[in-house]
Amino acid sequence: MAEVMSFFFVFFFVSPIVLCRASLSSDDLPLERSNFPSLQAEEMIRKLNLFPAEKLNLMEHDPSLTQRLVEKRFKFPNLVGDFEGVPVEDLAHHAGYYKISHSHAAKMFYFFFESRNSKNDPVVIWLTGGPGCSSELALFYENGPFTIAKNLSLVWNEYGWDKASNLLYVDQPVGTGFSYSSDARDIRHNEDGVSNDLYDFLQAFFKEHPDFSKNDFYITGESYAGHYIPAFAARVHRGNKAKEGIHINLKGFAIGNGLTDPAIQYKAYTDYALDMGIIKKAEYDRINKVIPVCEIAIKLCGTDGTVSCMASYFVCNTIFSSIMSHAGDINYYDIRKKCDGSLCYDFSNMEKFLNKKSVRDALGVGSIDFVSCSPTVYQAMLMDWMRNLEAGIPALLEDGIKLLVYAGEYDLICNWLGNSRWVHAMEWSGQKQFVASAEVPFEVNGSEAGVLKAYGPLAFLKVHDAGHMVPMDQPRASLEMLKRWTRSKLTEGGADQGNLVAEL
Numbered sequence: 001m002a003e004v005m006s007f008f009f010v011f012f013f014v015s016p017i018v019l020c021r022a023s024l025s026s027d028d029l030p031l032e033r034s035n036f037p038s039l040q041a042e043e044m045i046r047k048l049n050l051f052p053a054e055k056l057n058l059m060e061h062d063p064s065l066t067q068r069l070v071e072k073r074f075k076f077p078n079l080v081g082d083f084e085g086v087p088v089e090d091l092a093h094h095a096g097y098y099k100i101s102h103s104h105a106a107k108m109f110y111f112f113f114e115s116r117n118s119k120n121d122p123v124v125i126w127l128t129g130g131p132g133c134s135s136e137l138a139l140f141y142e143n144g145p146f147t148i149a150k151n152l153s154l155v156w157n158e159y160g161w162d163k164a165s166n167l168l169y170v171d172q173p174v175g176t177g178f179s180y181s182s183d184a185r186d187i188r189h190n191e192d193g194v195s196n197d198l199y200d201f202l203q204a205f206f207k208e209h210p211d212f213s214k215n216d217f218y219i220t221g222e223s224y225a226g227h228y229i230p231a232f233a234a235r236v237h238r239g240n241k242a243k244e245g246i247h248i249n250l251k252g253f254a255i256g257n258g259l260t261d262p263a264i265q266y267k268a269y270t271d272y273a274l275d276m277g278i279i280k281k282a283e284y285d286r287i288n289k290v291i292p293v294c295e296i297a298i299k300l301c302g303t304d305g306t307v308s309c310m311a312s313y314f315v316c317n318t319i320f321s322s323i324m325s326h327a328g329d330i331n332y333y334d335i336r337k338k339c340d341g342s343l344c345y346d347f348s349n350m351e352k353f354l355n356k357k358s359v360r361d362a363l364g365v366g367s368i369d370f371v372s373c374s375p376t377v378y379q380a381m382l383m384d385w386m387r388n389l390e391a392g393i394p395a396l397l398e399d400g401i402k403l404l405v406y407a408g409e410y411d412l413i414c415n416w417l418g419n420s421r422w423v424h425a426m427e428w429s430g431q432k433q434f435v436a437s438a439e440v441p442f443e444v445n446g447s448e449a450g451v452l453k454a455y456g457p458l459a460f461l462k463v464h465d466a467g468h469m470v471p472m473d474q475p476r477a478s479l480e481m482l483k484r485w486t487r488s489k490l491t492e493g494g495a496d497q498g499n500l501v502a503e504l
């Protein structure tokens, strides 16, 4: 108890000071080293064995970029072999920059991989979390067309999501990955900023690729993208309804091991940790004493609080840090694994690969830094962290837009239990039927890869033998999931979800 409370008080009283600094942040970047959340972000980044040279992609570059969107077809050097006899040149891989409309000088970097299967496949956009980590983490380690071999060659990924979709990866919020600005005022602090930039990007993208604008469109992502995704889906839907620009054929959004409804998810930490044997009952009881305070703090934050949201971040994160202080060196993204020193995963080859001159030349990024994860972007989003993003979802479900929430069962930080609870607690016209629906095995190649519950447009999938990064741990099951979900057949052979969707 003493330990938990001292954490609590320290952060609670320190936080106003941090708040003042953070609120000035857009004008006096880069932020001071001593700032606690920024240190926390740096620790997270080191756990992935990443060492970005800069904390934020803030640089003067290419004033000549006058067009909205500059895109090139490219071929990665060091790619081993053709794909089933098809030369990579024929597969249409694109990299580009979008000059963000409502910004001072921001450019958003993206990859676009046309489907290895058919141009008529849906267009799927992937967003990595952090906040502040590049989507290239997923491209090379989760669901992209290739993976990086030890010798830094690229090898085709048999289960890349580009086998069932035309796949987009964007680096965002601005300052992350290859996305940059020369003006610190372009740093985003909330989901309005994030979702408007993404929506504006989509408009420019579909203008450039009108052939793809009639395809089905899906939003996907992971972790902190549990915030981005509902906000982005709502933004697209709002744009469609108001007939702003090009109509985007939004059919659904999927959140993998995400943070969406903090009030429910923070409360689930100790239950999950106890169930999984990470903490003992005495520790459970002790840490749980913080929960009522955390709940009040989150309630004050709501969907659009400011200072209260920052305060709740500090209060509620003591729950997580207390669990970790008992958990030893476990990897909080996959509790089956240990971290070796500060190292939990080794994604360093991505940085090495993207810093190679031949790769940079192929992509056309020139001297632009690659910031794998930005502690500054992380810190800039702190006010957003505890906001409830579940609030906007029921309206999307009522309009027939599908939501899939999936979670690898061994992730602690955005665990399946907290995700399952908010999905069940969500109030919408199909809530009763969803709650009453039976769980069914999600079978892939004859064995159970997960447990699925679905009704109408809503589905929840607990994925076996996976941690935080489901497509990395279960690539085959995750590709099957994407295929069946985008084709409205999540339950293999069984009662087709399509019927239920049609009823709504």
Ligand SMILES: *[C@@H]1O[C@H](CO)[C@@H](O)[C@H](O)[C@H]1NC(C)=O
Pocket: 080, 149, 150, 151, 152, 153, 155
């Ligand atoms: C690098 O590794 C890949 C995959 O193991 C292999 O196919 C390729 O031949 C290797 N390339 C070189 C130049 O050794």
Ligand SMILES: *[C@@H]1O[C@H](CO)[C@@H](O)[C@H](O)[C@H]1NC(C)=O
Pocket: 445, 446
């Ligand atoms: C499917 O399952 C069979 C039998 O368990 C196995 O031999 C085969 O390798 C699996 N196929 C794939 C592509 O994983």
